[in-house]
Amino acid sequence: MDFLVLFxxxxxxxxxxxxxxxxxxxxxxxxxxxxxxxxxxxxxIPQCLQRAVQTLLHQLFHTRHPTFIVLHLLLQGLVYxxxxxxxxxxxxxxxxxxxxxxxxxxLLSVNLVFFTLTCAANPGTITKANxxxxxxxxxxxxxxxxxxxxxxxxxxxxxxxxxxxxxxxRCVHRFDHH
Numbered sequence: 001m002d003f004l005v006l007f008x009x010x011x012x013x014x015x016x017x018x019x020x021x022x023x024x025x026x027x028x029x030x031x032x033x034x035x036x037x038x039x040x041x042x043x044x045i046p047q048c049l050q051r052a053v054q055t056l057l058h059q060l061f062h063t064r065h066p067t068f069i070v071l072h073l074l075l076q077g078l079v080y081x082x083x084x085x086x087x088x089x090x091x092x093x094x095x096x097x098x099x100x101x102x103x104x105x106x107l108l109s110v111n112l113v114f115f116t117l118t119c120a121a122n123p124g125t126i127t128k129a130n131x132x133x134x135x136x137x138x139x140x141x142x143x144x145x146x147x148x149x150x151x152x153x154x155x156x157x158x159x160x161x162x163x164x165x166x167x168x169x170r171c172v173h174r175f176d177h178h
Contacts, residue, residue, distance in 0.1 A: 124173040
């Protein structure tokens with residue numbers, strides 16, 4: 001019962017925070033306060049430290065970084081270790097059937113296969129080598145995607161449904177590559 005009460009408090013707190021964020025992001029007064037606070041902080045914090053933190057955040061959140069892969073695998077391993085130590089033995093004592101108890105391990109292995117495929121897949125980078133192939137994947141509609149447009153940064157012909165990603169500074173064919 002204690003867990004349920006704590007979980008409900010946590011859920012209520014999380015929902016209230018999300019609602020408040022949604023409401024306050026539309027408020028111009030709050031935006032002005034946040035921007036003013038950011039300007040004050042930017043004058044107090046040295047430029048070299050600001051650039052270092054900005055570079056670190058860019059490396060962590062906008063590039064493929066092995067830290068998050070290791071963190072994800074560590075968390076999954078800990079969850080299944082907890083399941084094995086606590087739940088599996090207790091359920092065996094209650095005489096649950098073995099296929100039901102092994103189902104989470106099957107789902108874990110399927111999850112790990114898809115996670116590995118996702119980590120190893122090409123994020124859709126357009127290069128000179130695959131440019132001609134990607135030009136044929138989708139048809140140009142000449143409204144949003146004109147036929148002979150070029151990327152001014154990469155100097156590549158832009159396939160339909162592609163864009164230049166400002167975060168990774170390259171042309172990408174898939175919008176969900178991050």
